[in-house]
Amino acid sequence: MKRYLKLISLFLLPLLAFFTFLEFALREIPNDFKYKAQYLEKKGDSIEILILGSSHSLSFLRPMYFEQKTFNSANLNQTLKFDYFILEKYIRNLPNLKSVILPVSYGSFFVDLSDSKDKWRIKDYKMYMGYRAGNPLAYRLEVTNGSTPAQLQAVMDYYLKGKNQINCSENGFGIKFSRDPQTNMELTGKMVALRHNSACKYENVEGNIEALRGVLDLCKKNNITVYLYTAPAYHTYRENINKGFLKRSYALTDSITSLYPNVRYKNYFEDDRFKKDMYRDVDHLNEKGAEFFTKLFLEENGINLKE
Amino acid sequence: MxxxxxxxxxxxxxxxxxxxxxxxxxxxxxxxxxxxxxxxxxxxxxxxxxxxxxxxxxxxxxxxxxxxxxxxxxxxxxxxxxxxxxxxxxxxxxxxxxxxxxxxxxxxxxxxxxxxxxxxxxxxxxxxxxxxxxxxxxxxxxxxxxxxxxxxxxxxxxxxxxxxxxxxxxxxxxxxxxxxxxxxxHFDYHKAIDGSRQILWGLFKKIVIADNCAVYVSDIFNHNLEYNGSAHLIGAILFTIQIYGDFSGYSDIAIGSARLFGFNLMQNFAYPFFSRNMPELWKRWHISLTTWFQDYVFFPLGGSRGNTWFRVRNTFILFFISGLWHGANYTYIIWGLMFAVYLLPYLLFPRKINMTKVAAEGKLFPSLKELGQMSLTFLQVVLVTIFFRVATLHDGLVYLGSIFSSSLFEVPDVLPEKMFALIGIMIVAEWLQRSRQHALEFDGFNIPRALRWTIYYAIVAIILFMGGSQQDFIYFQF
Known part of the structure; x- marks a missing residue:
């Protein structure tokens, strides 16, 4: 037995040393979650408008166009459950918060991050924002939540080239993208829609309604106005999504918003004012689109535009 | 877990x-x-x-x-x-x-x-x-x-x-x-060491082979209409290899883990892709389930006794139930029944098959005849396994239709060279070790420790640097 333990320990030792080094090195690299958590903690008292949500707000709403001090705390694939978590956790640090802006996308009610291929993202909420729910062991380490080559690359980029992992502007707006813009949206629309369709499950509706109501209740209690919206999407995407999910999503949004006098909702999903050259891909806007959308959103919701 | x-x-x-x-x-x-x-x-x-x-x-x-x-x-x-x-x-x-x-x-x-x-x-x-x-x-x-x-x-x-x-x-x-x-x-050092090796090989098959194949397979099967026939064939081949890597990898980890605790579990996969015909394949694929069905369904029905009609009937019942066991969908039933069809020639024209225990026993390379037999058997499996992946019978037929179209002879729209290289590593290792329980069973070989450890670390490095993103084990759904 001793011989076996000695041998196996000897074999595993270099691997453990490598992963320990990698873990510590990765944790030191500044990233969006660290940055946004710190911002909300230290500069939260200046924020008047908080943007939550997924990529449909991260790279759609530019805080620089808002007259009031605005911070974008959205993250890629951030579901309603995590929007609620962020708001609940940091609301004490946001004494001047007047408005919350939150997208209700096609999949918002039907997707659960812990049940998706992007579930590894939960580690960022756990490690850098103090999210506690769920499995006690999973998502506690950087090294177990991502590919080793990509992690090594990130370490080398940071320590050798000084390149960090912050992909947002000073006020939280998403500025760097991991994927290139789609060149053939006529073809990719169906592919993306089908992928999104397969990630949607009716069994996740209850949890997401609970989270959305949590956000709305919290805002109501603190006299905060909530602006909900459904982001625009390219026609090839719209034509291939599951109409049942979409119909249900609209019905749920209508029924929930009708219960809250402090909530306004706008639907841009099929809005033809968004032209082809405003899209980065079939369900995301590019820089031009984001500028157009932000200004339109501010105008239609009566929020002051910064001149 | x-x-x-x-x-x-x-x-x-x-x-x-x-x-x-x-x-x-x-x-x-x-x-x-x-x-x-x-x-x-x-x-x-x-x-x-x-x-x-x-x-x-x-x-x-x-x-x-x-x-x-x-x-x-x-x-x-x-x-x-x-x-x-x-x-x-x-x-x-x-x-x-x-x-x-x-x-x-x-x-x-x-x-x-x-x-x-x-x-x-x-x-x-x-x-x-x-x-x-x-x-x-x-x-x-x-x-x-x-x-x-x-x-x-x-x-x-x-x-x-x-x-x-x-x-x-x-x-x-x-x-x-x-x-x-x-x-x-009682703790057995050699058993524990061998179990650890088997776990390592199982992880390689799961994380490197199956999880990487899964990416291509999902892409090709989910975007059916966008690929040509040769790409569809590649998708079907990769899916067959994905299932094998996934399930036999799981079995290797299971058997290896049990050995760490002093238990011996039965071998579940005996290099099925080196089978020279269908009956041999079913002696090498998911052995614990096949023998279960044999003992508790096939033999009670009369087994191979009786006339030809009886044998055919029993075989079809066996594979019908086997298909249904795998999942509540007609696609699985068709998957099972198609295997029964493959076995028909052996039932209708029974003859004694003279075969060595493993292909090319005692030799490094198979003969051309054996290579042909193995390739044909594999191809038969590939065509049937499509029904294991698709959601409906119609999807399966469309997929098959695409393979058997003129675009089968075009350059494939997807050609995953890296994936084929990784599969090549698995096939070579398993071919060399085909008389043994698993590919890393080194007992009896006089390999210096430094070389053995180099092999282990090379496998670990491949797992870390070339492994696919984590996917669930396919057979958990059954």
Whole structure:
């Protein structure tokens, strides 16, 4: 037995040393979650408008166009459950918060991050924002939540080239993208829609309604106005999504918003004012689109535009 | 708890240390410890499933005791039926209820009658098909007086819930595994080392082969219309290899883990892609299930005895049930029946097949004839396995139609060279070791430690740097 333990320990030792080094090195690299958590903690008292949500707000709403001090705390694939978590956790640090802006996308009610291929993202909420729910062991380490080559690359980029992992502007707006813009949206629309369709499950509706109501209740209690919206999407995407999910999503949004006098909702999903050259891909806007959308959103919701 | 998760990487060494250093003085205590950790392992998915497994275990334990204590044939039959009906009832409800309701409604619709029967939102307990078959075979074997019922309730609970093979097999026979819980286990250095190697090889097959194949397979199968015939063929080949890497990888990790605790589980895959014909393939693929069906379905039906019609009928029944076991969908049934069709020539024109135990036994390379036989068998498997992946029969036929179109001879739209190189590593390693239990079984070879460790570290490096993103084990859904 001793011989076996000695041998196996000897074999595993270099691997453990490598992963320990990698873990510590990765944790030191500044990233969006660290940055946004710190911002909300230290500069939260200046924020008047908080943007939550997924990529449909991260790279759609530019805080620089808002007259009031605005911070974008959205993250890629951030579901309603995590929007609620962020708001609940940091609301004490946001004494001047007047408005919350939150997208209700096609999949918002039907997707659960812990049940998706992007579930590894939960580690960022756990490690850098103090999210506690769920499995006690999973998502506690950087090294177990991502590919080793990509992690090594990130370490080398940071320590050798000084390149960090912050992909947002000073006020939280998403500025760097991991994927290139789609060149053939006529073809990719169906592919993306089908992928999104397969990630949607009716069994996740209850949890997401609970989270959305949590956000709305919290805002109501603190006299905060909530602006909900459904982001625009390219026609090839719209034509291939599951109409049942979409119909249900609209019905749920209508029924929930009708219960809250402090909530306004706008639907841009099929809005033809968004032209082809405003899209980065079939369900995301590019820089031009984001500028157009932000200004339109501010105008239609009566929020002051910064001149 | 998944074998390729951080939880299991913590769980396994902790259980190993406690098992050998804390609970090793008392056999019953050690077995009880195994039950507790196995329930923890299983409950990690969903603790509610534990009650069902405990219920099945208690019923079959009680049936076993009942069978032991009576010689009254009527009472014995009643006890056996209790076990079979309860086990199959649970399996049927959780796995097939919605399938049968949908089929029933569909059949009535064909005759113009609309039935309004709701399906239920049933969550399928992980590995239910595996442990119900294992407990059921226990009751059947006692009924057939092939083994004695155990009075040791802790040993029986350990046998049913033994975590290495609980959720995806190998489906062990009570006659092999249960007696191992009666005797004190002694730590065997060579067994533990070999078990560790087998775990490493299993991880390679799962993380490097299966998880990487999964990416291409999902892409090709999900975007059916955008690829040409040759790409579809590549998709089908990769899916066949994905299933093998996934399931045989799981089996290797299971068998290797069990060996760390002093247990021997049966071999579940014996290099099926080196089979030279269909009968040989079924002796090498998912051996624990194939032999289970043979013993408890095929032989009771009469097996290969009787006339040709009888043999054909029994074979088709066997593969029909085997298909249904894999999933509640017509695609699985077609998958099973197509294998039965492949076996037809061997049933209609039976002849003694003179074959060595493994292909090219004692040689480095196969003969051209053997290579042709292996390739043909593999290709047959590939074409059938399409039905294992698609959602509907129609999708399967469309996919097959695309393969057998003129675009089969075009340059493939997808040509994953890196993937083929990784598959090549697996095939070469398994070919060289085809007479052994697994590809890293080095006992008897005089390989210097430095070289062996270089091989292990090379495999670890490939897993770390070329492994795919984590995917669930395919067979968990069964």
């Amino acid at each position: 998944l074998f390729n998760s951080i939880e299991f990487a913590v769980f396994l060494p902790v259980v190993f240390i406690l098992y050998w250093f804390v609970f090793n003085r008392n056999l019953r205590l050690q077995n009880f410890f195994l039950v507790v950790v196995s329930y923890l392992f299983y409950g990690w998915w969903d603790w509610r499933f534990l009650f069902m497994m405990a219920f099945t275990t208690i019923i079959d334990y009680w049936v076993g005791i009942g069978l032991k204590r009576t010689d009254d044939e009527k009472r014995r039959k009643l006890l056996l039926y209790t076990s079979v009906v309860l086990n199959l009832g649970l399996l049927g409800f959780f796995k097939y209820y919605n399938f049968f309701v949908d089929s029933f409604v569909g059949a009535f619709r064909l005759f113009g009658k609309e039935l309004n029967v709701d399906t239920l939102n049933i969550i399928l307990p992980v590995g239910i098909s595996f442990y119900t078959f294992q407990t059921m075979s226990y009751a059947i074997d006692i009924y057939r007086r092939k083994m004695d019922a155990t009075e040791d309730v802790i040993a029986f609970f350990s046998f049913v819930s033994f975590f290495p093979q609980l959720v995806a097999g190998p489906i062990e026979r009570a006659s092999n595994l249960l007696p191992q819980f009666y005797v004190k286990r």
